[in-house]
Amino acid sequence: MSKVVFITGGSSGIGKAIGDFLSERGFIVYGTSRNPSKKPSTSNFPLVALDVTLPETITAAVSEVIKKEGRIDVLVNNAGVGITGPIEETPTKEIEHAFNTNFFGPILVMKAVLPHMRNQGGGKILNITSIAGYMGLPYRGIYSATKAALEITTEAFRMETKQFGIQMTNIAPGDFATNIVAGRYHAPVLEGSPYKDAYGKTLAMMNEHVAIGEDPTKMAKVVLEIIEAPRPRIHYKVGAPLQKFSIVLKRVLPDKLYERMLLNHYKLK
Template sequence: MSKVVLITGGSSGIGKSIGEFLIEKGFVVYGTSRNPERYPESKFPLLKLDVKDLASIRAAVEAIIEKQGKLDVLINNAGAGITGPIEEIPEAEIKANFETNFFGPINVIKAVLPHMRSQQSGLIINTTSIAGYMGLPYRGVYSASKGALELITEAFRMELKPFNIHMTNVAPGDFATNIAAGRYHAPLLDNSPYKATYGKTLELMNAHVDSGSDPNIMAKAVFKIIQAKSPKVHYKVGEFMQKFSIVLKRILPDTVYEKLLMNHYKL
């Protein structure tokens, strides 16, 4: 029987690419969106789901179980970007980002676990970010939310091993998607002490996304993870230097690595 896959945030970008690729490989795919009616051209069904709304999570999962009788793979892909000087980002926006990037995936996981446990099988893939391995200037909240998801996955996967449920992280670098358009930007204030440095960093971040890699690279990586008998704890997908930056952080003195980052962002 074909594996049944649920992809949160499947209406565009990486989620859409993963879903379309998996359909070609014979999987039964369901995506989610807060507004699925806006995407009538989707090549796979989109269920209404907001990762900040527990009722919508439960309804989407139950709809799949009712129709398919099982759920083999969850891909926690829905996420939100956020930029700005940490001092100037409203607390409500910081909490909202963690609700989407951290608590949201956890709540979706909690909704699928009883079904996977009854099947005595399942795979959960959490989409994090290479940014989650380091505190990046003016992306500190995003780095923290994705880093938190990386760490909790390490603990979660050990708790799930007795039930034959696998969990892993896949951390993408910069990909050509619409994430920049959807993220929260702290306004560039004329009287801000961060105006010059934040402005330059914002331009650089947007340029990285605009020139990012093809999302199909992520789709192929996720397919390989699904095929793996024993998925690793962490996967990184991106340009060589993006992945190598994680290695450098591990081997260089903290202050040296910090200086490299500051030079990169022209701070």
């Protein structure tokens, strides 16, 4: 029997790449989008309406898939939003929106799916976090914080649900060539701001890294590996070697030396 895979944020980028890759290999895939009717039908799988910040849409989307398929074997919590800017100048409402989308949203989706997985005797939940969640990055601090929160919460959540045959894991991607920049909230580079020059340079560098990022199919292959693994690891990191190595350096270097390394990388004083 083909496994049923439910992917949030499945209309573009990493989510779409995962959905297309799994569909081609015989999985029954449902993706989600806030407005499926506005998305071109270029995917190999259907999209259902879901906004991770609106609990009623989560309940409706999960119920729709359960009604059609009777089960959800794999949840890929992929929906997310980027956010950049000096923390001092980032509007509080945008900070709250980032946490609602990247942290509270995935928790709400897991809460909606878990009873069904428990009733069917098991399932897998894959939370897409970020390598940025392993470190506080300048002008990306809020984004780093949202992904770090999901990473740590998953560590606890997987222990709570293990007794039900449910396996949770984190996948932390680095920079991938997607359209995340178009949907990312950028705090404006303000004239007269004390952060103007430093933030402007860092923002340009971040956008460049995404433009030359890895192929999202690389993420899809890791997702398939996890689905097929009898005992998946707790953490997976997917990205350029230097990005993955930065996590190792964070673990072994003195804090101030690591901070200096980041400042040098972003050409900040």
